[in-house]
Amino acid sequence: MTEGRAFGDCFVVRTPGGAGPPVLLVPGAYHGWWAWRFWLEGFAATGRAAAALSFPNHTDATGLPEAAFCALRLEDYVARVEEVLALLEVESGQPAVLVGHSLGGVVAQYVASVRPLTGLVLVASAGPAALGVTRPTLYPTERALICPPERARQLFFHDAEPAVLDWALPLLCPESPGVMNGSGGRAEIPRDAIRCPVLVLAGAEDRAPIVDQALLARHYAAPLLLLPGLGPNLMLERRRDLGLGGVLGWLSAKLN
Helix, strand or coil, X not given: CCXXXXXXXXXXXXXXXXXXXXXXXXXCCCCCHHHHHHHHHHHHHHCCCEEEEECCCCCCCCCCCHHHHHCCCHHHHHHHHHHHHHHHHHHHCCCCEEEXXXXXXXXXXXXXXXXXXXXXXXXXXXXXXXXXXXXXXXXXXXXXXXXXXXXXXXXXXXXXXXXXXXXXXXXXXXXXXXXXXXXXXXXXXXXXXXXXXXXXXXXXXXXXXXXXXXXXXXXXXXXXXXXXXXXXXXXXXXXXXXXXXXXXXXXXXHXX
């Protein structure tokens, strides 16, 4: 069972508390906390405390005026994740595990470079500037970015059940171009500042134009779990339990 509440201008959904460090799940561009729905259920079933957030102007979170939303930067998403982490860590008394998907993976890397974590999990994640620019042009910042449902289905999904697509695609939200412009291989993240263990997960069928996940894993001297039959949104696809099982197994090995 999960519960959600506003946290500043974000929205945070949490599973019941449990032993061990808390897990915070950070969604990718256009997605909200709901992208982690199945993984939240999986963490709850194993007794691990977990939370997922929506950034401003995403599902259930506060809606900022469009100009303010468009003017947000990657660092603003980082600051919001740090605020949620602070709450979770005060309650648990130990550093959290941070899980980031796509754009949320860059946010998570940035956070890991400025505060101690128990672990960092990167799911189909964009990379830091050290690995090169993957999106050569910047977005105009006058209006929020929209990803139409059919385009999103092609970009984000490989093999999801029709019922999941019918539920998920209408939940996609506009994204801040200011935040997106901080990703695409432009985030300056000092490699040596990230001292926690890192895990990289990727779908073998992922064709999204982001950094090569094997290169990302080598950059962080991290294991790479390349999951068959899965695309970018591997936590929402038909074989989503493969990714969740990989994360849970890695956490058990690292924390027990």
